[in-house]
Amino acid sequence: MSLSAQTFRPVVSAQKTAFLSSRRLFTWLSYLLTALLVVLFLFPWLWVFSLGFKTRAEIMSPNIVWIWTPTLENYIEVLINKGYWRLIVNSLVIAVAAVALCIVIGVPTAYAFSRFPIPGKESWFYMILTFRMAPAVVLALPLYVLFARAKLLGTFVAPILAHCTFTLPFVIWLMRSFFDDIPKEIDAAAMTDGYSRWETFLYAILPLVKSGIVAVALFSIIFSWNEFLYGLILTSDATRPVASQIPSLIRPHGTLWGEVCALATTASLPVAFLIFALQRQLVRGLSFGAIKG
């Protein structure tokens, strides 16, 4: 009895350490793979970034030029001489205004969809999703006509409202699933505590979905920032967002690669900064409850 216990014990502990070390190995392996992935996904961005500092000859060289004297020529040309820094401001104005508008009016709507007996609720939902899925060109033409009649072409109103066509359905759709995950007892508690429906929404429910709103808003800003078609056809040179202007650097005699790269990397920085600043909220927002369809 005592003998078997003695012989048995070391075996158990050996197994335990083996298990632990294999797990540690696994962890290190995953870190290594992560590093590789980071390089894989960062490399093209860095590469584009580096091209912005190269001359045309260096970019078009059949052999990659690894060592060169960086030039600011492309940045100066595209941002200052062509004045495209303003396009980045335009993108910011359009994306922020559209997303802010859609959050302010979409979140209460999503709450209403989650809590109230709205007649034909699910049919409305199909419709909202359908419009979210339809290609921009479906609405681009009629919106063009509408804004032309309202004399809004060339103002910021046109692209802002146009971006709402995909942002609003997205906000309503995702926010509804956040609200669906909050037990209705919380609403009931706040209302018996003396809060009206609207106050309940403001003081008891909204604080719970704060991170969710941040995540949805960030995604919406990414979509808005990347949008191309509305920005192209509903704007003038003064209100065009940066994404829609980039193809203008594709010239018949050859694409201005250096300038494209300089503009693209600069244009990705504001949103990257936003995500960097709100990363904690983003991760929490995405994992809050289980977001579902």
Added chain:
Amino acid sequence: MNSRRYIIWWILPAAILFLVIILIPFLTALTFSFRSFSFTSSLSTGQYIGVDNYRKLVFDNDFYNSFKVTFLYMVPAILLQGILGLGMALVIAGAVRRARILIPIMLLPTLLTPVVIGLIGVLTLNPDFGVIGQLLKKWGWVQGSVLGNASTALPAIIAVDTYQWTPFIAVILTAGLLALPKEPYEAAQVDGANPIQTFFRVTMPLLWPYFVVALLIRVIDAFRIFDIIWVMTRGGPGTATETVAVYAYRHTFRFWDFGYGSALIMVIFVFISILVEYLYKALQRWQAAQ
């Protein structure tokens, strides 16, 4: 709660916005689809021509082709992005727990606009000075230009799209992985499950809702794909990469054929609404089954 008559105030602003920017334009397009606009005349001279635009559509082979191309792009792209995104999330979740900054770093490709991603694709796939294009030529995998070849253009677009959106899916799934409860894993360990069993019996079922949401966002966007293709191939060579959106754009804004373009739009819309309803119902059934 008898706030029934106040419900309207909750949804009224959204309903008005929806009406103005979505429903009215949509109905405008519906009326356009029954009218004729010629290249030379101005907007206001649209003649009522009944269902002629729709009749023309029925006999247009390019129209059918565009649906085929859209699905040839959509299905492999989403499968690829789903699988790679899951793999990526499983790899990086551990590291992200310690360094959350990996999330914005990973999202950098998603933040470059599709137009730029497309241009990078053009640049890297160029057979004369692009990094990948040169290699493909040297190894003899592709004769000449990748994007100029009907059989390789669409895979190239899928590859570029996958590059942009895989991190997006991975980030959603990583957030899901980090939020998984510990208890089922402890239970699995007590039951003596090996890592593979644990993955399929514990991780996947818990991660499913995140997976579904990530894929749904992608499915919804995939039908809209336009910019990447427009920048990389303009739908060519021929109509090899002409998706529904590119086709509609070409007819509406290149040929300024508003009547025909609107008829197209209506058909696309009806098609999508059926697709959405089907997807949504399938999803609900699936959720109910859980």
Added chain:
Amino acid sequence: MAKITLMNVSKQYKGGAIQALKDINLEIEDGKFFCLLGPAGAGKTTTIKLIAGVEPVDQGKIFMDDQEVTHLLPNQRDVAVAFETYALYPQRTVRENLAFPLRAPIRRKEWSEEQIQARVEEIAKLLGIEDLLDRLPRQLSGGQRQRVALGRALVRKPKAYLLDEPIAHLDAKLRHRMRGELRRIQLELGITTVYTTPDQLEALSLADQMAVINEGKIEQVGSPAEIYQRPANVFVARFVGDPPMNIFHAELEDATLCLFGGKKLGISEPLFSKLASAAVEKSLIIGIRPRDIRVLSPSSAEALWRGQVKYVQVLGETSILTVSTDSYEVRIKVNSQEAPKRGEAVGLGFDVRDCHFFDPRSERRID
């Protein structure tokens, strides 16, 4: 403070598939401690939710004093609720949870910040959670959360407290103390209180008035004494009292009551004629409380039944015997000193005055 009246209230769920409440009529007197007793799923929580107004009534009316509140919103009814599911605000600390009702915009003028803090501390001390004030709900145990939920209701002085199993998840000792505290607070403030519980002892010990509810129907309303002494039907008879009442079938035979085992019990003429008019084919249901049965020697002439002691459950001063006879298992409550041993043969006897009689078809009490 208010009288609460429910008139013909019904409630369905899932589009009528589930009938949660069936034609409920209740009158809860002003300032009384009213217990709603019933098993899980009986409709206690639904009743609370309807009175609070957090769910709409399908049919019927609800009044507070003489004002109809059926269509009023919860915040217009001035009731405080402790939810069975706690429903704490997860991102707020215990302190903020407790202060939340006082910070409602409609009460902005009533409560200054200092008053709020003082009141929160007072309530926290009362509930023994003063050390947890700066924690979040997820950092609390179930019992602690429940006390916060209760505190959030008690922090105000509303027209009525609606407490849905408010101490069910506390440990036994604390539950006992909280029962006393609740009763003391209620007596002090005189606020109408509706209190649900599945625990009959809790209901009996707390209530001024109580109702027994089962499957969405009110079985009986009355004072605890009435309900214990004169249960209106077999369900109430079994549900109230621990251990539950022994229930048997018996036959009426020539001025006697024929029990199982063939023993006949002589009964008075008035009782016989009353029972005879209510009985169905001479059959009746008899109930007798465990403490009303006497343990005798097996050979005793008074013994109506004979049997063997199957279990002895010692509860301290008293013990519960389970005696198996020919047809039934009978439970008896005896003083522990007098308890027979397991396996011992015993005789059982009781007095016909301690019997409760029920109609075998409707299971209603025969008076």
